[in-house]
Amino acid sequence: MVVLALGGLSTHACTDKLEIKNPWIVAVPPNAKATAAFMTFVNKGTEKLEIVGGSCEVAGKVEPMISTHDDGMAGMMTVPALTVPAEGEAVLKPGGDHIMLMELKRVPKEGETLKLTLKLSTGCETTIEVPVLKKAPK
C-alpha cells in the first residue's frame, strides 16, 4: 500500500489499477448527520472496477451513492457499487455521485485529514488520506 501526497494531490494505487485523484470530504456544520467524499477514480486496467463501500473512523457507515434526477428534482440513492469503466474515469463531485459517510460519530473538522478506506468488489481495499474542505480543491 503506497500513499503519495503531492501538493494536495493524493494518489493511491490498489492492485496498480485504480488511481484516486483529488479526494476531499465536505466540511459540514457541527450538527450534520452525514457528509460526502468526492474524488476522481481512474481505472488503468482493462476490466471495470466497482467501489462497493468502505469505512472511515468518523462514520458508522460508508456507502456509494448516486444522484438522481426525476421530475426535475434532485435526490440521492444508495447503490451496490460505483462503477469505474475499463481504462476510464468516474468523477465524483457535488451534485453527482459520491461516497456517503453516514451515522457520523463526530463531525469532521475543516482542515483535518481523515483516513478513508474504500472497498472494491474484488475484495481489494485501499486506504487514502483525505482532507476535509469546505469546497473542492483547485
Add this chain to the structure above:
Amino acid sequence: MIRLALCVGFALALVGCGGKEKPFFGKQLWPTKSAYNFQLTDHNGQPLSLEQFQGKVVMFAFGFTNCPSYCPATLSHFSAIRQALPEAMRDQVQFLFISLDPKRDTPQSLKEFVGFYDPGFLAAMGSESDLKMATTAFYASYRSVKGNTDDPKDYLIDHTTQAYLINPAGRWELYYSFEQLSDATAVAGDIERVLKAR
C-alpha cells in the same frame, strides 16, 4: 399534470428575456414577477416574510439540514458569492435557506447549519402548508423518500435545487441552477448589476 402546467408556465415566463443589455448570467424572468411574500419563521424563532427585505437583494434556496450533498454545497456557494461581492454591497444582500423538513429541522438546527457558512445567513421554516405555497409560487417541488430502516425519521428529501434572486423591489428577477451557483464571480456580477439598477 399540474406540475407540467407549472413547468410550461415557468418556461413561458422566461421567453423573451434578453433585451439590449448584456444578458445576465442567471436565467432571467422577463418581465420580472412579483415574488410571493412567504410568511415563515426564522432560525431565531422570529416571523420572517420576504417583504421585510425590500430594498435588498434576497437570494434563497430550498433544502434541509440532513441533506449531505446539494444543500451544503449550495450554502458553500452562497458564501463564495457573498465574498465575491464588493465589500460595500455585502450587507445589501440577504442569503436565505428555507427548510423543506419541518418534521426534523428546528430553529436551533437551522441556526447551526447556516451559521457554519456565514453568520449573516438566515434560515427559515414553516408548516407543510406554508412550504407548499412557497414552493408552488417558485415552481419548486419536493418529496420525502423513505430510508432503509423503519425509523419514521429515516428519510431523504428529493427537491429542486435552483436558487432564486429577488430584486430590491420585491420582484423575482433571476434564478440559478445548482451548477451555475459554483461560478461565484458571475453570480456576484448579476447581484451587483441588480443592486446598481435600484
